[in-house]
Amino acid sequence: MKRQTKQRDLVVTALTKARGFVSAQALHASMTHSGSTISLATVYRALTDMVGEGDVDSLLSLEGENLYRACSSNGHHHHLMCRECGATVEIDAKPIEEWSRAQAAAYNFTDVEHVVDIFGLCSQCA
Amino acid sequence: MKRQTKQRDLVVTALTKARGFVSAQALHASMTHSGSTISLATVYRALTDMVGEGDVDSLLSLEGENLYRACSSNGHHHHLMCRECGATVEIDAKPIEEWSRAQAAAYNFTDVEHVVDIFGLCSQCA
DNA sequence: ACCTTATTGAGAAGTCTTTTCAATAACGCT
DNA sequence: AGCGTTATTGAAAAGACTTCTCAATAAGGT
Ligand SMILES: [Mn+2]
Ligand SMILES: [Mn+2]
Ligand SMILES: [Zn+2]
Ligand SMILES: [Zn+2]
Numbered sequence: 001m002k003r004q005t006k007q008r009d010l011v012v013t014a015l016t017k018a019r020g021f022v023s024a025q026a027l028h029a030s031m032t033h034s035g036s037t038i039s040l041a042t043v044y045r046a047l048t049d050m051v052g053e054g055d056v057d058s059l060l061s062l063e064g065e066n067l068y069r070a071c072s073s074n075g076h077h078h079h080l081m082c083r084e085c086g087a088t089v090e091i092d093a094k095p096i097e098e099w100s101r102a103q104a105a106a107y108n109f110t111d112v113e114h115v116v117d118i119f120g121l122c123s124q125c126a
Numbered sequence: 127m128k129r130q131t132k133q134r135d136l137v138v139t140a141l142t143k144a145r146g147f148v149s150a151q152a153l154h155a156s157m158t159h160s161g162s163t164i165s166l167a168t169v170y171r172a173l174t175d176m177v178g179e180g181d182v183d184s185l186l187s188l189e190g191e192n193l194y195r196a197c198s199s200n201g202h203h204h205h206l207m208c209r210e211c212g213a214t215v216e217i218d219a220k221p222i223e224e225w226s227r228a229q230a231a232a233y234n235f236t237d238v239e240h241v242v243d244i245f246g247l248c249s250q251c252a
Numbered sequence: 253a254c255c256t257t258a259t260t261g262a263g264a265a266g267t268c269t270t271t272t273c274a275a276t277a278a279c280g281c282t
Numbered sequence: 283a284g285c286g287t288t289a290t291t292g293a294a295a296a297g298a299c300t301t302c303t304c305a306a307t308a309a310g311g312t
Binding site for chain 3: 283284285286287288289290291292293294295296297298299300301302303304305306307308309310311312
């Protein structure tokens with residue numbers, strides 16, 4: 001059975017305090033800076049579990065690094081993210097969903113999933 | 127000045143023969159299998175250069191690996207790709223471009239770029 | 253042919269992530 | 283509260299992908 005540990009709680013807290021998407025390493029660094037002695041491996045494990053349970057969103061940065069965020073929206077949605085500070089806006093995109101489905105159907109692709117994210121500079125970082 | 131080498135030509139040839147998107151490592155493996163003694167580093171260098179010159183498209187797989195393809199379309203476009211065999215369909219997405227711009231503007235984001243790719247199983251792999 | 257220097261091959265190194273395994277601690281039970 | 287089971291942890295090793303280093307090679311202009 002799944003156990004509730006201090007470490008997992010700390011990861012949740014730290015992730016919630018983060019402004020936007022953060023990497024596992026950045027999160028671990030900030031936790032360490034705050035006095036925690038949690039290991040990097042445990043941060044990775046916690047984030048991976050949370051993503052699997054749907055409590056946390058993840059996406060690949062343009063550099064191929066996994067970033068994580070405790071999103072407020074529950075359902076499927078997309079992101080507009082500042083590539084400088086990580087600030088993130090959650091956006092619904094019904095037209096995208098339709099478009100994606102239509103394209104897949106048109107070319108007889110099944111079991112489809114789409115990656116749709118927008119990266120830019122927020123007004124503060126611009 | 128840029129020099130034309132046998133190795134670069136071989137990479138172009140191998141990439142063109144590939145059905146869809148392939149990783150640098152897969153491409154190198156297939157070239158090696160075909161008798162070439164080109165080094166992996168050179169394959170990476172060639173692909174990186176070609177992407178920079180706009181002759182080759184690249185995208186991040188869902189696992190975070192860089193994949194490459196010699197696309198037929200010149201301009202900006204997106205991809206519907208089989209996650210099993212790499213087979214790829216190039217798709218225009220005017221509505222997506224508009225939508226992307228609109229979202230960025232609405233939230234005062236500048237210097238935006240979007241990642242829009244659809245992954246699934248092609249009819250053969252399904 | 254010769255010279256200059258961009259390019260190559262081979263391996264080392266870098267970065268992100270997962271795995272291993274012995275030690276620890278969460279939680280159900282008494 | 284005490285106990286036993288076993289999920290979880292920390293630390294280090296390993297794995298995967300990519301880039302870098304540097305001496306040797308070869309492209310291409312003269
Ligand atoms: Mn989200
Ligand atoms: Mn393309
Ligand atoms: Zn910003
Ligand atoms: Zn396929």
